[in-house]
Amino acid sequence: xxxxxxxxxxxxxxxxxxxxxxxxxxxxxxxxxxxxxxxxxxxxxxxxxxxxxxxxxxxxxxxxxxxxxxxxxxxxxxxxxxxxxxxxxxxxxxxxxxxxxxxxxxxxxxxxxx
Amino acid sequence: xxxxxxxxxxxxxxxxxxxxxxxxxxxxxxxxxxxxxxxxxxxxxxxxxxxxxxxxxxxxxxxxxxxxxxxxxxxxxxxxxxxxxxxxxxxxxxxxxxxxxxxxxxxxxxxxxx
Numbered sequence: 001x002x003x004x005x006x007x008x009x010x011x012x013x014x015x016x017x018x019x020x021x022x023x024x025x026x027x028x029x030x031x032x033x034x035x036x037x038x039x040x041x042x043x044x045x046x047x048x049x050x051x052x053x054x055x056x057x058x059x060x061x062x063x064x065x066x067x068x069x070x071x072x073x074x075x076x077x078x079x080x081x082x083x084x085x086x087x088x089x090x091x092x093x094x095x096x097x098x099x100x101x102x103x104x105x106x107x108x109x110x111x112x113x114x
Numbered sequence: 115x116x117x118x119x120x121x122x123x124x125x126x127x128x129x130x131x132x133x134x135x136x137x138x139x140x141x142x143x144x145x146x147x148x149x150x151x152x153x154x155x156x157x158x159x160x161x162x163x164x165x166x167x168x169x170x171x172x173x174x175x176x177x178x179x180x181x182x183x184x185x186x187x188x189x190x191x192x193x194x195x196x197x198x199x200x201x202x203x204x205x206x207x208x209x210x211x212x213x214x215x216x217x218x219x220x221x222x223x224x225x226x227x228x
Contacts, residue, residue, distance in 0.1 A: 004157070033215060042201060042218030043158065056215070091157050093216075100146065103216060105157030 002026070004106035006092050012112045013082045021077045021109045025094030032075050033103060034067055035091040043091050049075060050097070082113045118202045123223040126196075132189040134222050136202030139183040146205050147178060148216070149187045151198040158201065158218075161187065192226045199223050 005024045013019050025032050031050055035043035036059075045059040051072040060067070064083075069075040079086055089110050093103035119137040126132040138147065148163040162169055162176045164185075169176045175188040189196055201221040206214050 035216075035218075040220075042199075042220050043216070045215040045217065048215060059215075093157070100163075102148075102160035102163070103158075105159070107155075107157050 006106040010110050018080045023075045023092030029094035030097040031095045033093040037089040087113045120222045125225050126192045132192040134187040137184045138204045148203040150201045153198040197226045
């Protein structure tokens with residue numbers, strides 16, 4: 001079946017612009033995660049949803065970052081007033097309910113802020 | 115979650131076994147060892163996980179020491195397609211109700227050569 005998809009795959013934004021990154025998880029997966037991966041580093045956790053509820057947003061670096069999953073399926077990560085330090089690959093992952101299940105990752109969105 | 119220590123890089127000849135070590139000396143009794151890998155320009159991919167017994171699947175074997183303070187991921191017959199960054203992750207298991215984030219380090223960059 002289809003895996004996790006993300007769009008756009010690449011995004012270039014001028015500093016100060018707002019961006020929205022979309023994640024389509026695997027159908028039926030309850031849990032959805034967002035991670036940020038800087039160049040040469042491992043992914044870092046941003047936020048976690050169980051269905052439509054955002055249960056953990058401790059990794060969001062500032063109040064410019066906002067995530068939602070209103071119907072418990074598709075999720076959007078929004079970054080307001082982008083800064084150069086926001087340049088990174090943003091990864092989305094989904095999994096069935098439960099902490100032992102593996103997370104299935106999408107290909108990521110590469111954001112470049114100029 | 116317990117921290118992990120991995121060598122930054124390793125080389126392996128194609129067709130030979132690749133043995134990737136990981137230290138997790140502060141692991142707790144309810145923490146599992148997970149391995150993911152990330153091929154260039156792709157999202158991370160789950161490989162295997164275990165609690166205290168050795169595990170094997172179609173991709174790899176996981177050997178966990180009796181004291182659980184270290185583990186080794188074994189790719190029995192490495193191919194060029196196994197060239198990737200391999201992440202060892204220690205993850206708390208909350209049970210069936212709540213998923214838990216993955217805490218990646220910088221991983222081991224495995225280069226498989228002809």
